[in-house]
Amino acid sequence: MSHELNDQELVRREKLQKLNELGIDAYPAAAFEVNCNSAQILAEYNDEEKNFQTVSIAGRIMSINSKGKVTFFKIQDEKGKIQLFVSIDNVCPNEDKTFYTSVVTHLLDIGDFIGVKGEVFITKTGETSIRVKEMTVLSKALRPLPVVKVKDGETFDAFSDVELRSRQRYVDLVVNPHVRETFLKRTKLIQTIRNFLNEHGAIEVDTPVLQSIPGGAAARPFVTHHNALDIPLYLRIANELYLKRLIVGGFDFVYEFSRNFRNEGMDRTHNPEFTVLEFYVAYKDYFWMMDYTEQMMEKIAIALHGTTDVPLGDKIISFKAPFKRVAIYDAIKEITDFDVSEMNEEQLRDVCKQLRIETDATMGKGKLIDEIFGGKCEGNFVQPTFIIDYPVELSPLTKKHRSKAGLVERFELFINGKEIANAYSELNDPLDQRARFEEQTKLMERGDDEAMFIDHDFLRALEYGMPPTSGIGIGIDRLVMMLTNQSTIQEVLLFPQMRPENPE
C-alpha cells in the first residue's frame, strides 16, 4: 500500500537520511537493556535516598519541548509517561556538541522510540524526571502521531474519530490511555475467569473451529471449502456439542473460550466473530450453575473494580450475589399483565398482536414467547437477573423440567437489559434429544432458517451415555462492555470488523 507523502512524512524521511549520514542506525538490531519503567520511578523515587541513579529506560517520544540548550521530552513506555531532561552538556560532555544540536533538537520526532540512560531527579517545578546521560535511537517513526494534550483533566484535540481509531487501533492505543485501560481490563477479566475455573479443577480444551455441521446454536454460519477433502466446512457458531462429547469422554469439567462466527448483521452489540466462554460440569444442574455463575460474576467485578458496584452509563450495576431469579412466565405476567403459561399458539399470536409485536407464520409457540419476552420484558432487567424455566420449543438441547410440564431447566442471565449468559441442565437422554432434533427439522421445513441441524455423531455420543451435566455459555465481549462501561462492542474488540479500505 502506497500513498502520496505529505509534508510531515517527507520531513521525517529526510531526518532518517540525516541520521544515517551521522552514522546512526535508526532501526538498530541490538537489544536495549531496560532496568525499570516509568511507573516504578514515579512511585518509588525518593529524593533523599537518591535511588534510581543508573536507570535505563525505553519508550516512545510523546512530546518535545526544547528550551535551547536544554530539551524536555516525555516518553511513554508500557506503564505510563515520564519526563526526560536532556541538556547539551550532559549528553555531549566533550567538545563535539553535534549529537545535541542535530539529533536531539532536530532529528527526533514525536512517535520515535528512544532508549536513555541517566539518573532520576526532581526539576524546579517539581516533576520527577530523568537527567539523560546517554540516548539511543531505537526506531524512527515516519508518520506523525496525533498529538493529544491534557490540562487539568481536560483533553484537547483528542484522537476521537471512531473509524480511524478502529482501523488504526495501534495509534488509538498509543495516544488514548483510556482505550488501553479497557483492553487491559478485558485481559484481566479473562484471566480472572480462567483462574476461577482452574481453581475448581476445570480443564481448558480446544475444539474444532472448522466444523462440517455447524451445531450448538441457531445462526447463519460462514461457509468455506476444504480442498483436500472436497467438502464444505463451516466456521463454528458454537462449541457446545463438542464440549458435551468431552463430558461423554469422561472429562467432568471442561471449558473453552470459543471464538464463534455468525454471518449476520453488525451493530453496536454484534461483530461477526465474537468470544463466548462455555463450560460444562458433570453431575450438576442449572441451580448449581446459577450459584456458580453468581460467584464468578462477583469475583470478576471485584477483580476489575475492587467492589461489586460497577458503574454503567448513568446506572450502578450490583454484582453482589445472589442475583434475582424470575421464571419467564412470571416476568411476562408481571410486565405485560398477560399470563401466557397455558396459552396455545393461536392465543400467543393474539397477545403479540395486542402488544404490537410482529409475528410471521414460521414462528412456533416457543418463538412467540421469546418474541414477547425479548420485545417487552428483557430491557427491564437492569440489575443481574436469572430468567429461568423456558418453554421447551425454544431449547432443543435442554433437559425437560423436573416438575413443570412444557418447560425446560434453562436460565439466561440478563444485565442492563441484555442477555449475558445462557445455561441449562443439559439434555442427556439420547431418545429425547433425537426427538428434539426432529422437531427442529420440522421447523426448518416450515421455513425457520435458524432451526438446528441434526448432528448424528452427537446423538451417537449421547447413546454411549452422558452423565447429568450443567453447561453455560457466557458472552465475553458483552460482559467486558458491562464491566468497562462501554456501549459498543467495537470498543472492547481490538480489531473490530470493518469494511476494507479502498485500495490506493
Add this chain to the structure above:
RNA sequence: GAUUCCGUAGCUCAGCUGGUAGAGCAAUACACUUUUAAUGUAUGGGUCAUGGGUUCGAUUCCCAUCGGGAUCACCA
C-alpha cells in the same frame, strides 16, 4: 436490510444564503540551560471522500458511489 446524519491540513474542528479555503495543535526556521497545553517571531502544508450534473463559476446546490456514526429490524 431500512431511515438519518457525517466525510475540509498529520490530529481536532470553523467555513452564513454558490465567487477555487481558515484556526489551534503538529511540522519547518530562529531565539531561549528547569519547561510542562512552554513562550516569542517567521514560514510551509489542502484535487474540500470519489464520480457525474446544474451554473459564467461548486467545498457550498442536486444525483450516484465509497467509507463511517446513530436509530430501527434480525441475531449473542
